[in-house]
Amino acid sequence: MKTNPFISSIFVEKWIKHFIPEDLVYQFRGVEHVSFYKKKLLPLYVNLGRNLTKGLSYNLTLDTADMLKGKVFLIYDIPTYFNTNTLQLPESIGLHKVEQYPGFLIDLEKFEDITSYLQATFSKSSRYKLKKYWKRFETCFEVKYTMYWGEMNPEQFNYIFDCFYELLQKRFKEKAEYNNNLDLKEWNFYKEVAYPLILEEKASLFVIYNATKPIAITLNFLDKEILIDAITVFDTDYAKFHLGSINIIKQIEWCLERNFKTFDFSKGFFDYKERWSTLRYSFNYHILYDTTSLVSKGIANSLSQYYKLKKELRDRGLNRLFHSLRFKNGQKKSVRSKMLFDYVQYNKTIDLAQLIRIGNPITSTTLPVSLLFDFLYLNQIKYEELEVFEVVSKKNQFLFQVGDKKVLATINNVA
Numbered sequence: 001m002k003t004n005p006f007i008s009s010i011f012v013e014k015w016i017k018h019f020i021p022e023d024l025v026y027q028f029r030g031v032e033h034v035s036f037y038k039k040k041l042l043p044l045y046v047n048l049g050r051n052l053t054k055g056l057s058y059n060l061t062l063d064t065a066d067m068l069k070g071k072v073f074l075i076y077d078i079p080t081y082f083n084t085n086t087l088q089l090p091e092s093i094g095l096h097k098v099e100q101y102p103g104f105l106i107d108l109e110k111f112e113d114i115t116s117y118l119q120a121t122f123s124k125s126s127r128y129k130l131k132k133y134w135k136r137f138e139t140c141f142e143v144k145y146t147m148y149w150g151e152m153n154p155e156q157f158n159y160i161f162d163c164f165y166e167l168l169q170k171r172f173k174e175k176a177e178y179n180n181n182l183d184l185k186e187w188n189f190y191k192e193v194a195y196p197l198i199l200e201e202k203a204s205l206f207v208i209y210n211a212t213k214p215i216a217i218t219l220n221f222l223d224k225e226i227l228i229d230a231i232t233v234f235d236t237d238y239a240k241f242h243l244g245s246i247n248i249i250k251q252i253e254w255c256l257e258r259n260f261k262t263f264d265f266s267k268g269f270f271d272y273k274e275r276w277s278t279l280r281y282s283f284n285y286h287i288l289y290d291t292t293s294l295v296s297k298g299i300a301n302s303l304s305q306y307y308k309l310k311k312e313l314r315d316r317g318l319n320r321l322f323h324s325l326r327f328k329n330g331q332k333k334s335v336r337s338k339m340l341f342d343y344v345q346y347n348k349t350i351d352l353a354q355l356i357r358i359g360n361p362i363t364s365t366t367l368p369v370s371l372l373f374d375f376l377y378l379n380q381i382k383y384e385e386l387e388v389f390e391v392v393s394k395k396n397q398f399l400f401q402v403g404d405k406k407v408l409a410t411i412n413n414v415a
Contacts, residue, residue, distance in 0.1 A: 003224040005202035006053035014193040030064030047075045054228045054266045065092045072299045073288040080281045096287040096304040101267035106275035109261050112340035133242040140376040142211045145250050149204035161191050163214045167233045216247045225261040237369045240377050255304040274305040353388040
């Protein structure tokens with residue numbers, strides 16, 4: 001427990017700085033490993049870090065009953081696979097364990113290497129597809145995988161975190177959904193806490209580069225032999241190559257090579273977590289209260305009912321509606337058009353004078369990046385060897401050339 005990054009002095013100090021006045025912080029001898037802040041007007045004490053931690057544990061001692069008199073302690077995000085000694089509570093202490101979110105993890109101790117993991121987790125056809133995506137991605141681009149852990153240049157960190165924010169903005173603009181990580185107050189906290197924790201090996205940034213450009217970034221927290229995926233995003237332009245899957249594979253591989261025991265996808269349901277995990281668990285909120293106090297019991301029971309209702313509404317999908325409604329400030333959904341392409345061998349019927357060379361196809365404003373990546377993927381061509389020309393006399397036509405090979409691409413449908 002002492003290695004948990006969410007109770008480290010760095011995490012706690014930065015969280016206090018960004019979210020609460022320091023004079024509201026409390027520690028109790030009867031509750032080990034967790035500090036609290038007090039809610040105004042109520043005898044309610046909430047763990048520092050609140051819901052920005054990705055998993056806490058705590059121990060109760062004989063002093064707890066005295067410390068808890070007339071009070072309520074609310075501790076967010078206790079994973080059911082963490083050990084917490086609440087089995088023998090005295091009659092004066094009540095405890096509500098309220099389930100809130102599903103969690104997913106990979107038990108890495110079952111596997112020797114990435115090959116054994118993939119064989120145990122995916123069918124032969126799925127493994128073939130994953131290998132195909134991986135191979136074509138590395139064939140087409142100048143790929144580099146880097147896990148920043150233990151040391152990192154501060155200028156490099158700032159550059160990557162800025163790219164991180166831009167990729168998240170792009171992703172959730174396409175989804176037309178609000179994401180709390182993009183709130184500047186929360187994002188600035190993560191940016192300020194991540195770098196010193198990286199230097200202490202309690203956090204890491206995993207980055208996939210195309211040449212020098214970050215195209216997938218994951219912020220992890222590390223608890224000794226556990227890697228916890230906190231925030232992850234990839235450039236959706238590379239979706240053709242299933243970059244999200246490649247990102248997971250390379251991080252699992254990194255963990256296995258260093259004898260990590262657990263790869264934790266953390267809280268929240270996503271289909272990919274269910275596919276890749278070996279264990280589903282729960283995140284519970286623990287509400288400790290004084291059973292001899294009517295006020296304490298009333299607050300604890302109200303909190304318990306509130307969070308049960310909140311989970312029920314979330315299970316019904318109302319959180320997605322809520323996040324869509326919070327997509328505000330005049331932002332419009334970024335629509336990714338569905339296109340169909342035709343490819344034919346160039347037959348020299350186009351006047352060369354009608355061709356305009358596109359200097360940097362990835363950043364071109366006229367060439368759809370989906371067409372570019374579709375062509376690279378299908379033909380397994382290295383991006384640096386490709387030349388692209390726009391056909392001026394024909395709308396939605398482009399000429400791709402690699403050496404002597406020339407292919408005319410036409411966009412014939414836009415949905």
